[in-house]
Amino acid sequence: KWHVGGEQATLPDDWYPDMPGYPTPRGRGFDRFYGILSGGGSYYNPNMLMDDLTRISVDTTDYHFTDSISQHAADFVDDALHRDDPFFLYMAFTAPHWPLHAHPNDIEKYRGSYMGGWDALRTSRHEQQKGLGVLDSKWAISPRERGISAWEDADNQEWRDVQMATYAAQIEQLDRGVGKVLDTLKEHDAEDDTIIMFMSDNGGCAEFLQEDTNYPDPSRYIHPTVDGRMVRVGNTPSIEPGPADTFASIDISWANASNAPFRLFKRYTHEGGISTPFIAHWPGQIPGGEIVHEPAHVMDVMATLVDATGAKYPTKRGGHDIQPMAGESFLPALKGRKWHREQPIMWEHEGNRAVRIGPWKLVSEVGAPPNPDPRDPGSTDAWELYNIDDDRTELTDLISGERDRASTMMRQYAEWAYASGVQPWPIPSSPRPMGMDTITRHNHTVQVPSVRLGPPKRVATLNDTRNAGHDGTMN
Known part of the structure; x- marks a missing residue:
């Protein structure tokens, strides 16, 4: 499926495939x-x-x-x-x-x-x-x-x-x-x-x-x-x-x-929303039956494939500059070697936010009071902090004893959110249907x-x- 090329209410009357703004x-x-x-x-x-x-x-x-x-x-x-x-x-x-x-x-x-x-x-x-x-x-x-x-x-x-x-x-x-x-x-x-x-x-x-x-x-x-x-x-x-x-x-x-x-x-940035299976198969290159517990992100797939194939990532297409790859190759992990991601992983989806640095994960659920603006680093009230190595199921919030670590991660999130253009939720230009105009915790109704x-x-x-x-x- 492809979410950006058509079907939503913003389609113009003269829509056609690949018209500007609606790529297939x-x-x-x-x-x-x-x-x-x-x-x-x-x-x-x-x-x-x-x-x-x-x-x-x-x-x-x-x-x-x-x-x-x-x-x-x-x-x-x-x-x-x-x-x-x-x-x-x-x-x-x-x-x-x-x-x-x-x-x-x-x-x-x-x-x-x-x-x-x-x-x-x-x-x-x-x-x-x-x-x-x-x-x-x-x-x-x-x-x-x-x-x-x-x-x-x-x-x-x-x-x-x-x-x-x-x-x-x-x-x-x-x-x-x-x-x-x-x-x-x-x-x-x-x-x-x-x-x-x-x-x-x-x-x-x-x-x-x-x-x-x-x-x-x-x-x-x-x-x-x-x-x-x-x-x-x-x-x-x-x-x-x-x-x-x-x-x-x-x-x-x-x-x-x-x-x-x-x-x-789904929709949340706690582990139940973001943890997914990943299986890789390449006989003679990837040893079978191995389990790797290091976290990676979908953006790392491109970097890994470029690394594995020896390809050269292009810098231009059609006369336009191409953004450099944001991911990191996890090919060493696939080949059984020690590997860990050097850069933090950060998410935002429908107001739910998270940061992962090594074993530490900072996470905020939309609607958690007082739920400040996503770029506001001044309050830890809306955030939870977990050591994922010890507590993958996110049952013991450590933020009260790790205020300095949490504040540092919040500042990093704020910088990333600003650079990435993260918008406050709900987005004003996307009106919510009747009954969905109030943000509440655990509102699982599809929007x-x-x-x-x-x-x-x-x-x-x-x-x-x-x-x-x-x-x-x-x-």
């Missing part, structure tokens, strides 16, 4: 593109679906976006290898982002698997992570997030089980898609000469789709299915997730289980501004995009 991946240096220009949406009838610079539509009821991404990616790799060309593929699945859309057979495979509930799932996953060495055994699991009932007190347990079963089915479908691309590499005997990196973009999502309120604006999602049925929006037992005419999410309870053992969720679905679809060039040839995802 093609306008940002990619040679080919298959995907959506919008954010999360229907997997059966995705909006703003693009094949290179052509907006296309779906006209078959057996289409699924995850499968189509996988097929286009495999076709692109096959084409590149037939031409013996080096290639870069960025395969950005939307799964398992809401809505919960998956094949019936995959859902049935997992139906009943989650009847033990979210509390038992959190505990079992935490124990498994410790057993695998992914987590240190000294890191205690965080308490169940407030507002979540104990599983034994939850109603409609069979429906709640299907929520998570559908989520698991989405992940299995994604996994098959990754396998399709890897099989293509193996068929060409190219696996050993290809660097593969797999990661997620954020922690589990607690956003709740409420069918009887304006959270989110239902008009964004109720346009009909390919065969003309209206879409039923909401997390309610009367709507079993999975089919094309539904639009639901896993909600906060299962998101808390997905993020075990960490606190909070959706008024939107329209973009200009009319111009050309439907494909009958079934799964058989569209070698138009790749992005390369």
Whole structure:
């Protein structure tokens, strides 16, 4: 998916792909593109679906976006290898982002698997992570997030089980898609000469789709299915997730289980919002089965790939200067050598802020009183401080005993925020929908501004995009 090229309310009436201010991946240096220009949406009838610079539509009821991404990616790799060309593929699945859309057979495979509930799932996953060495055994699991009932007190347990079963089915479908691309590499005997990196973009999502309120604006999602049925929006037992005419999410309870053992969720800068899996594979170069605990940032991926391939990062494109890489190569860590990031990592997202320097993490949750301006270094009241080496699950706030360290990190954050153009939250130019105009802690309702679905679809060039040839995802 590509959030900057279209779909939001700011689209001008004369919008066209790659017009100034609305770049597609093609306008940002990619040679080919298959995907959506919008954010999360229907997997059966995705909006703003693009094949290179052509907006296309779906006209078959057996289409699924995850499968189509996988097929286009495999076709692109096959084409590149037939031409013996080096290639870069960025395969950005939307799964398992809401809505919960998956094949019936995959859902049935997992139906009943989650009847033990979210509390038992959190505990079992935490124990498994410790057993695998992914987590240190000294890191205690965080308490169940407030507002979540104990599983034994939850109603409609069979429906709640299907929520998570559908989520698991989405992940299995994604996994098959990754396998399709890897099989293509193996068929060409190219696996050993290809660097593969797999990661997620954020922690589990607690956003709740409420069918009887304006959270989110239902008009964004109720346009009909390919065969003309209206879409039923909401997390309610009367709507079993999975089919094309539904639009639901896993909600906060299962998101808390997905993020075990960490606190909070997507949108936040606590570990539950930012800690994601990262797996790298490069036979003969990266030793298998190793676990590295040093923190890195997504911006480090570019620097690592440039380092690994011996490429030269360009300074100009199209006559314009290119900003230098902000990341640091973690190739030594991948190769089993000692490595640590030299520069701090800093974040801001929707008013949530954080700084990571070595084992120390300073973090602030939006709405934490008094929540001063993000660039105000004069108060520690809105911040928490953790030693992540000792307390990865952020349970023991050390700020009262580490005021000098916290103040130094706050000043560093203030300098970074000013240099990066961080704006106070909420951004005045982005009005919040009704009921979302007050910042509160743990407001997990998805924020959706008024939107329209973009200009009319111009050309439907494909009958079934799964058989569209070698138009790749992005390369």
